[in-house]
Amino acid sequence: MAAGEAIVDWYVTAARDLPWRRPGVDAWAVLVSEVMLQQTPVARVEPIWREWMARWPTPADLAAVPPADVIRAWGKLGYPRRALRLREAAVAVVERHGGVVPADVPALEALPGVGTYTARAVACFGYGQPQPVVDTNVRRVMARVLHGRAEAGNARAADLTDVASLTPTDTDRATRFSVAVMELGALVCVARVPRCAVCPVRDRCAWRLAGSPAHDGPPRRVQKFAGTDRQVRGRLLDVLRAAPEPVDSAALEPAWDDAVQRSRCLDSLLTDGLVEQTADGLFTLPA
DNA sequence: AAAGCGTGGTC
DNA sequence: TGACCAAGCTT
Structure with missing residues (x-):
């Protein structure tokens, strides 16, 4: 079985039960979750996402309130410009798309605060399209499984072809592969201490087959925060x-x-x- | 295209 | 303890 297929099968039993993954969750709810999850951990997003969905169940609901409400409701998720942009995106959805989150990637990418990753995540998770979805987790999995490197470099255009090379051909499984490979990066192929013992592709991971070599490139410098x-x-x-x-x-x-x-x-x-x-x-x- | 943009948990 | 890390986007 190909690596991508194994990852999809692994997901069936290993996936977390996250609220934005439940059946019936619409593309708006997915969009809100994805923007909140940009650089913010799942555990902190969950309660705020629930509040937002109860309060603003449609784009029109969010578009109608002043920024102050949105900034307060964002709480301490961080990077509050995202809250502003999410509201602007809601306004754009109302004005340009009749209040319905668009399903095609170019239209999604045209929304404020929606980039390469978020647009494909919404198309895939929200609309069931077999889109390649590349985030930091996926790049790390690709670096290891495909390229035999311990860490991913910066995002690059070739990321999409990397993922494509692992993606199952069946449309439905291709769609599920996108969440699955992200989840693998989030739960197993993690940054610090990967849990290779429980990895569904441990026997065909280029990094592991090479003896799990340490990262050799330039250390990626971490941002300072105190005093900035x-x-x-x-x-x-x-x-x-x-x-x-x-x-x-x-x-x-x-x-x-x-x-x-x-x-x-x-x-x-x-x-x-x-x-x-x-x-x-x-x-x-x-x- | 590198740097700026919050916050809190972990080891 | 402080460095590292967390589903990126924008300029």
Whole structure:
């Protein structure tokens, strides 16, 4: 049996029961889950996704509310620009697609905050299309199984042909393969300590057959967080999320000591549309 | 095309 | 303890 087939079979018994994978979940719900899952772990997404689905079950529901509501409901998932873009995507779905999430990849990619990965994930998971779906998990699986390397490099165009080479020919199994290979990367072929003993393709993994060599390329550098503008922006937004009314700049001072950095970050939040200044100069989440 | 963008859990 | 990591996108 080909590797791709083995991965699909493995998924049948090993898959997590995630709420956005249940039958009857529509493409809108899938889109929301995918955007939330961009760089944020499943465990933190789950409760927020449930709240969003109860509150805004259709794109029109989300499109109708002010950004402030959306930013607050995003909570501390991180990268709050995603919340803004998701709302903008909902507006675009209403305006351009009659309120129905489009099913074709180019139309999906044209939505704010939807890139190569998310567009195909929605087409595949939301609409059952046999689309190649490549995320960080899949790239890692490909690096090991196909290329014998311990770690994946950056995303590249050839990723799609890599996945295609493993994909089952049967349409239905091809569709399921896309979730399955992601799940394999998330549960078994993980970054730090892969669980090769339970891997369905352990006997034909190029990396393992090569003796599991350590990563040799340049170390991928991890982003700093403490002291960066990202942390300061997060602090400022924290204050504004909690404030029932617009606040003056003095109310933002406790968020960060360095006035220069604080001011720079407030400006960038204004530029991003995550913060708004009222006519009398107070700061608030955008209405 | 490299850098910026949040947050919290893990080892 | 702090580096590393988590279903990327945008500019």
